[in-house]
Structures are given as structure tokens and as C-alpha cells.
Amino acid sequence: MSGESLFPEPSAFLDAEGFIRAHTRLQVPPLVPEMRLFLADELTPLWQATEDTLGKKGLEPPFWAFAWPGSQGMARWILDNPQEVAGKRVLDIGAGGGLAAIAAARAGARAIANDVDPMAIVAARLNAAENGVTIEGVCADLLDTTLLDTDLDAEFVIVGDLCYERALSERLLAWLHRLARTRRVLMAEPGRAFAPRAGVRPVGTYVVPTLFDLENRTERTVVLLEIEAG
Numbered sequence: 683m684s685g686e687s688l689f690p691e692p693s694a695f696l697d698a699e700g701f702i703r704a705h706t707r708l709q710v711p712p713l714v715p716e717m718r719l720f721l722a723d724e725l726t727p728l729w730q731a732t733e734d735t736l737g738k739k740g741l742e743p744p745f746w747a748f749a750w751p752g753s754q755g756m757a758r759w760i761l762d763n764p765q766e767v768a769g770k771r772v773l774d775i776g777a778g779g780g781l782a783a784i785a786a787a788r789a790g791a792r793a794i795a796n797d798v799d800p801m802a803i804v805a806a807r808l809n810a811a812e813n814g815v816t817i818e819g820v821c822a823d824l825l826d827t828t829l830l831d832t833d834l835d836a837e838f839v840i841v842g843d844l845c846y847e848r849a850l851s852e853r854l855l856a857w858l859h860r861l862a863r864t865r866r867v868l869m870a871e872p873g874r875a876f877a878p879r880a881g882v883r884p885v886g887t888y889v890v891p892t893l894f895d896l897e898n899r900t901e902r903t904v905v906l907l908e909i910e911a912g
């Protein structure tokens with residue numbers, strides 16, 4: 683499935699890839715130095731440019747333009763433990779710029795990047811190409827769906843840094859615990875306010891350097907959490 687074909691307003695934003703190239707530069711995520719991604723240096727100017735280009739106000743931030751601590755921790759774990767994903771179908775929920783999905787593809791998985799933001803899907807595929815792999819992209823809100831009944835069924839579901847809003851986190855966690863009855867579900871959690879407090883088992887910890895502009899701090903500790911069936 684192509685991210686571009688799912689772009690909701692192609693007439694308002696014909697060249698998503700050109701937009702990404704114009705507003706980012708290739709950078710190395712600190713915890714994953716073997717990768718290069720199209721990343722922004724500051725949030726606000728890019729957010730403004732996105733709203734101006736689309737002619738819309740009140741858009742969600744351009745999360746896709748940053749390698750959040752979650753995807754850095756998840757990518758590090760995957761690249762250091764490739765046998766955990768090799769040969770599997772891996773679905774990255776809320777993939778943003780796709781770092782964790784790209785790591786899974788590099789480790790030999792068939793990787794699918796999912797996000798509700800069409801720009802994220804375009805960015806993830808662009809970043810994948812830059813790192814010499816191909817990933818699939820699915821622009822949809824899959825939370826609450828019965829993944830088992832769709833062609834998106836994946837043996838391994840990964841999630842990075844999605845517990846930053848209460849409603850989103852509650853929906854996500856309820857869904858992930860259900861999914862964990864029939865497959866492996868791993869979350870990379872950098873200490874957000876609505877992180878799971880129970881029903882999880884820590885399997886690793888990483889300290890990730892962060893942009894002060896985004897996090898108001900220079901590092902975050904990311905815990906990899908095995909989500910238990912519920």
C-alpha cells in the first residue's frame with residue numbers, strides 16, 4: 683500500500699516528498715548511528731510550514747520529523763537482537779518517521795509502518811529508501827480494530843512513544859493487551875505521563891539523548907516493555 687496514494691488532500695499538497703526534503707536534513711539518530719533519517723532541527727517552524735502549505739490550522743505536530751526516544755530505543759533493541767524479528771511480519775503502530783520499522787526491515791523482517799498522519803507514511807518510506815530497505819506503509823487508525831481479520835495481521839507488533847495523551851494511551855493499551863493474546867507486542871516507553879503501570883514486563887533500558895527544543899531536557903530513559911495478554 684502506498685502512503686502517497688492515501689494522502690487526503692493531494693491537490694493541496696502535491697509534493698509531500700519535496701516538502702520533507704525542503705524542511706529537513708539527513709541526520710544520524712544518536713542511539714542508532716548506523717541510520718540516516720530526514721529530520722528537522724526545530725518543531726515550530728516546520729509545524730507552521732505544514733499548516734501554511736495545507737492551509738489548515740490546528741494540525742497535530744509533525745511528529746514524523748523527529749526520531750523520538752521511543753523509536754530510537756526500539757530500533758537499537760531490534761538491531762542488537764535481529765533474531766527476534768528476522769523473517770517475521772512486524773507492524774509498527776504510530777511509526778512516525780519509521781525508524782523502528784526500518785530497523786526491523788534491516789534485521790530481516792517484513793516491516794509495516796502505520797500512522798494516522800499521511801506525512802509520516804511518506805517520510806517513513808523515504809527514510810527506508812535512504813537506508814536501503816523497503817517498508818510498507820498504512821495510513822489508518824487501527825486501534826480498536828480486529829487486526830486478526832485484516833491483511834495487516836502481524837506476528838510482532840511494536841509501538842514507540844504513544845502514551846503522551848490520556849485518551850490515546852487508554853485506547854492503545856486496551857487494544858495492545860488484547861493483541862498480546864495471540865502475538866508478541868513490544869512497547870518502547872520514554873517516561874510519558876500515561877505510560878502503562880501494570881500488565882507489562884521490562885526487557886531492556888536505554889538512555890537516549892534528546893533535543894532540548896522538544897523535551898526540555900537532554901536525555902530520556904526508554905524502557906522496552908513486553909505487553910502482557912489481557
Ligand SMILES: C[S@@+](CC[C@H](N)C(=O)[O-])C[C@H]1O[C@@H](n2cnc3c(N)ncnc32)[C@H](O)[C@@H]1O
Nearest residue numbers: 745749750752753776777778797798799842843
Ligand atoms: C511521539 S510520535 C512517535 C513516533 C515514533 N513511534 C517514534 O517513537 O519516533 C507519535 C506518533 O503516533 C502517531 N499516532 C497518534 N495517534 C495514532 C493512532 N491512533 N494510530 C496510529 N498512529 C498514531 C502520530 O501521528 C505520531 O507520528
